[in-house]
Amino acid sequence: MAVTGLVMLLYLVAHMLGNLKVFFGPDDINGYAAWLRTIGQPFLGHEWFLWIARSGLLAAVVLHGVSAYQLSRRDLAARPSKYAHKRRRASYATRTMRWGGVILALFIVWHILDLTTLTVNPAAEEGHPYQNIVASFGRWYVDVFYVVAMLAVGLHIRHGFWSAAQTLGANNARRDRALKLTANTLALALTAGFLSVPVAVMTGIVK
Amino acid sequence: MNLTLRIWRQAGPDAAGSMTTYHVSGISPDMSFLEMLDTLNEELITRGDQPVAFDHDCREGICGACGMVINGQAHGPERTTTCQLHMRHFRDGDTIDVEPWRAAAFPVVKDLVVDRSAFDRIIGSGGYITAPTGSAPDAHATPVPKEAADTAFEHAECIGCGACVAACPNGSAMLFTSAKVVHLNVLPQGAPERASRVRNMVTAMDAEGFGGCTNTGECATACPKGIPLPSIAAMNREFLRAARG
Numbered sequence: 001m002a003v004t005g006l007v008m009l010l011y012l013v014a015h016m017l018g019n020l021k022v023f024f025g026p027d028d029i030n031g032y033a034a035w036l037r038t039i040g041q042p043f044l045g046h047e048w049f050l051w052i053a054r055s056g057l058l059a060a061v062v063l064h065g066v067s068a069y070q071l072s073r074r075d076l077a078a079r080p081s082k083y084a085h086k087r088r089r090a091s092y093a094t095r096t097m098r099w100g101g102v103i104l105a106l107f108i109v110w111h112i113l114d115l116t117t118l119t120v121n122p123a124a125e126e127g128h129p130y131q132n133i134v135a136s137f138g139r140w141y142v143d144v145f146y147v148v149a150m151l152a153v154g155l156h157i158r159h160g161f162w163s164a165a166q167t168l169g170a171n172n173a174r175r176d177r178a179l180k181l182t183a184n185t186l187a188l189a190l191t192a193g194f195l196s197v198p199v200a201v202m203t204g205i206v207k
Numbered sequence: 208m209n210l211t212l213r214i215w216r217q218a219g220p221d222a223a224g225s226m227t228t229y230h231v232s233g234i235s236p237d238m239s240f241l242e243m244l245d246t247l248n249e250e251l252i253t254r255g256d257q258p259v260a261f262d263h264d265c266r267e268g269i270c271g272a273c274g275m276v277i278n279g280q281a282h283g284p285e286r287t288t289t290c291q292l293h294m295r296h297f298r299d300g301d302t303i304d305v306e307p308w309r310a311a312a313f314p315v316v317k318d319l320v321v322d323r324s325a326f327d328r329i330i331g332s333g334g335y336i337t338a339p340t341g342s343a344p345d346a347h348a349t350p351v352p353k354e355a356a357d358t359a360f361e362h363a364e365c366i367g368c369g370a371c372v373a374a375c376p377n378g379s380a381m382l383f384t385s386a387k388v389v390h391l392n393v394l395p396q397g398a399p400e401r402a403s404r405v406r407n408m409v410t411a412m413d414a415e416g417f418g419g420c421t422n423t424g425e426c427a428t429a430c431p432k433g434i435p436l437p438s439i440a441a442m443n444r445e446f447l448r449a450a451r452g
Contacts (some may be wrong), residue, residue, distance in 0.1 A: 069361070071421065074377075074419050075377035078418030079418065085304035086278065089376050162422070169447055176437055195267060
């Protein structure tokens with residue numbers, strides 16, 4: 001869970017920073033998208049780097065999901081009879097890891113169909129992400145789903161980053177606060193960064 | 208104080224149990240929770256009913272025998288053992304839910320008594336040092352760094368009550384096992400078996416059917432001895448170190 005989570009977190013940081021190029025205009029982000037396809041050339045062929053990254057991410061998502069399923073199965077089996085006196089346990093971020101993860105998995109499928117394969121995108125202009133983004137966020141239900149997913153990703157990272165540090169044995173009494181602060185900062189920065197794009201489209205800053 | 212108690216009654220390991228309501232009166236706020244249960248049991252015995260079975264021994268917070276979930280919290284609202292929880296933390300007229308520890312690895316024996324021998328088997332798999340016994344060694348025969356001594360003492364406080372497992376939404380025994388592993392692994396006396404200890408104890412813990420850790424932190428919040436949550440990270444560090452060989 002920890003290793004695959006951190007791999008995806010690193011990707012999210014790069015993804016969020018890349019998204020911000022939408023504020024520099026169509027040429028900037030479209031050029032950036034084109035450049036992503038040329039990374040490693042001429043050693044690598046066209047789009048090779050992208051496919052290597054995609055296969056790595058796919059492996060991370062699948063392994064993360066499988067681990068989560070196995071862990072959940074084990075955890076549910078370890079408490080066969082529940083307490084009669086119900087009480088809220090742990091923080092909101094911690095409690096929502098499982099359902100948040102399911103929401104994120106569904107979102108990833110939609111997101112790829114919308115902005116990678118362009119299957120469900122209203123503009124569907126290959127090589128013009130700027131136009132596709134603006135067209136996609138013109139639909140209210142896409143905006144709602146996006147906002148929910150980005151809040152889920154923020155909560156997921158808030159618990160997940162610190163939790164990964166625990167799992168990998170990187171935490172100790174002295175580092176605990178700093179790691180929690182880093183987790184919160186990452187969660188906030190990523191959620192705010194990702195949300196800035198649909199908000200900009202909705203408010204007409206990006207059109 | 209007059210109280211309404213809803214207590215889990217279960218006649219035996221295979222019997223079906225249920226929450227049963229009792230009323231007790233004449234409870235002094237200075238009584239411990241166990242003394243309050245003693246008062247109830249005296250009444251039940253006088254009436255010819257079966258008294259409520261619960262584990263208890265030292266009644267001074269150091270043995271870890273008494274354990275019950277009170278209003279959804281292991282050992283109740285105060286961060287202490289049930290025997291050291293006093294009735295002044297409740298109000299006259301309160302309804303209090305009392306349940307046994309709930310975990311697949313801690314089967315209910317009767318009422319509030321659970322079988323915690325899974326912990327003994329974890330200890331048996333590595334919670335000791337192999338050293339020739341005999342007369343007490345000279346003080347300072349083995350120098351122990353101050354920081355290591357402090358960490359060892361902090362973790363040696365674990366009394367194995369099982370509150371961590373009871374509080375954990377996953378019924379995980381990571382905090383207990385980490386307390387035992389870290390306690391010995393930081394000391395020079397524990398060094399020769401450092402790698403095998405963590406491997407064997409984690410294997411034993413997994414074999415008992417405890418849940419996995421999702422770092423909810425409920426264990427450390429419930430622990431009456433204040434074993435800190437980063438201890439689990441320390442055990443994971445030991446485990447990775449052992450895996451690297």
